[in-house]
Amino acid sequence: MGFTINDSGRLLRDGRQVELIAARPSHTGGNFARTPKVIVMHFTFGGSGRSSADWFRDPNNQGKSSAHVVIDRDGTVLQCVSFEVIAHHAGRSEWKGTVGMNSHSFGIELANWGNLKRGSNGWVSWTGVQIADPEMAVHKNGNPDGSVTPIGWERYREAQIEAAEGVAKAIIAKYGCDEIIGHDDISRGRKWDPGPAFDMGSFRARVLEDMADDGDNTLRVTVAEGLNLRKGPGTSFDVLELLPAGTALRPVERNGSWILVNVLNNAGVARRTGWVHSAFVD
Ligand SMILES: [Zn+2]
Incomplete structure (x- = not known):
């Protein structure tokens, strides 16, 4: 399985373009003025990857949000914005003194319900979907509800992480990015994705160590x-x-x-x- 990116910023998997569910143009910010050096990881806080990709083209999406790709739980990758174009995935954000990270980063969304609520019979999504065997953890910035005791977070799937690894490697190969960070690193106190169920350390190692062996x-x-x-x-x-x-x-x-x-x-x-x-x- 290999991902590459062509000169139009389209993602290919094993040589074939992945499905495009194009975000509304008003949910994007035009071509990057400078090639981003940062990849930002997210969870969708939602159900299927397709439903999140559809939201990026929905006129009712007041926040005009979008991301370059959405990766579903089974590893299916949907592209929503060309990698040549700014996507609205970061919102108010700051990283190493740079504000407004949309203009300086690529956004990868992972389909995932994120932080869960206690239901009558275990942990449920904000929409009430029962999530079996969640990861129990406290977010490094404190939980979204302000609590500091472990809460449930939907786990990511290996197929999903594997696809994300391939996409991140393709981005680095094409654009030479050198950092992978979380939305919760650049919008602290406002965003909690990709959250504690995402093992950022091992993901960085999987992506960056392979790439550094020149x-x-x-x-x-x-x-x-x-x-x-x-x-x-x-x-x-x-x-x-x-x-x-x-x-x-x-x-x-x-x-x-x-x-x-x-x-x-x-x-x-x-x-x-x-x-x-x-x-x-x-
Ligand atoms: Zn996010």
């Missing part, structure tokens, strides 16, 4: 006649370009004998991503 991890094209860079992991996918012998590549992830790579320019900076067959690099 240098000695760099591969080179070894075939004199050049090597096809493809849109997906297989010869059925379109050729993006012919990479000359000696081209430096940074591996992102493997899929069988195929490797998703960043193609590096002479300065060692990633200029595009694609798939190559592992037999022709070393």
Whole structure:
């Protein structure tokens, strides 16, 4: 499974564009003036990923909210805003002295009910949906209701986290982001997502440590006649370009004998991503 982002800011999964449920244009902020260096993680505080994506195009959405992608509990990824365009996912926010993080970050929403309420028979969402086996925890900034004893939080699913990892890696490969933070890090006291059920430490490790292995991890094209860079992991996918012998590549992830790579320019900076067959690099 591999995610990539094309030059229009569209997300591809194994070489195919993921489903687009486009946010209303008035719920977005035009093209980024500067490439964001930060990825912000969220929970939707809602049911299906599709229902949240639909909300981003709903004229009744007074907050005009949106996000670049919504990842459902089963790992399905829906794109709502191009990665070239500002999404309204952060609201009032500040990070390291920069205010208004919509203009400086990408937003990934995870379908999740977030903080739960005590029901007559266990924990329920704010809409009354029963949630079995929640994570019991206190939010690091204090719970939304001001309590400091553990409350229930819906757990995230591995398929969902795996997809989020792939999307975050694709964003980093394309745009060179170097930070992953929570909405609760940039809108403290106002937002509680992705919350304590999201293991930010291990997520960062999964995404960033893999990506940081450049240098000695760099591969080179070894075939004199050049090597096809493809849109997906297989010869059925379109050729993006012919990479000359000696081209430096940074591996992102493997899929069988195929490797998703960043193609590096002479300065060692990633200029595009694609798939190559592992037999022709070393
Ligand atoms: Zn949020």
